[in-house]
């Protein structure tokens with residue numbers, strides 16, 4: 001499994017936090033921002049998008065997620081973290097806080113999507129087992145995830161987004 005690195009900002013209830021659960025289950029590690037050397041940083045403010053062409057970077061450096069509150073999230077939170085910053089192509093959240101909304105995923109949803117799109121499908125399945133609503137995430141997004149994973153360039157991925165969403169909501 002690629003490394004999953006969590007930068008945890010302690011901004012919400014730790015009992016409901018999804019990245020803390022990934023860490024507790026031994027699927028992710030908690031790190032300080034300065035210790036990240038490379039990898040794919042899941043950054044909703046980036047203009048670049050994650051796609052299958054980043055598989056090598058995920059393999060080499062892992063997936064970095066910044067666990068902060070969506071209410072307080074600001075581009076500064078991501079500044080200075082080394083790695084390739086990318087947002088995810090649009091997907092629907094299934095978590096109880098943002099159910100049905102595009103783009104505002106929980107940490108576990110974001111990491112799972114990144115793993116699926118870059119071809120780590122068995123590792124994606126491991127994350128589905130962490131929360132009941134992760135199976136709903138799968139049902140809501142499985143066709144889109146598969147289409148996204150087949151796009152081999154940003155232009156191809158952009159076409160899928162336009163065909164499905166019209167205007168990109170993220």
Ligand SMILES: C[S@@+](CC[C@H](N)C(=O)[O-])C[C@H]1O[C@@H](n2cnc3c(N)ncnc32)[C@H](O)[C@@H]1O
Pocket residue numbers: 012016017018019042043044064065066067068069070073086087088103104105106107108110170
């Ligand atoms: C804002 S935090 C909220 C996490 C929440 N506290 C939890 O328990 O899961 C979610 C993180 O997942 C990643 N993420 C979520 N949606 C994303 C998207 N559309 N594009 C890129 N990264 C995303 C980002 O690293 C973001 O900071």
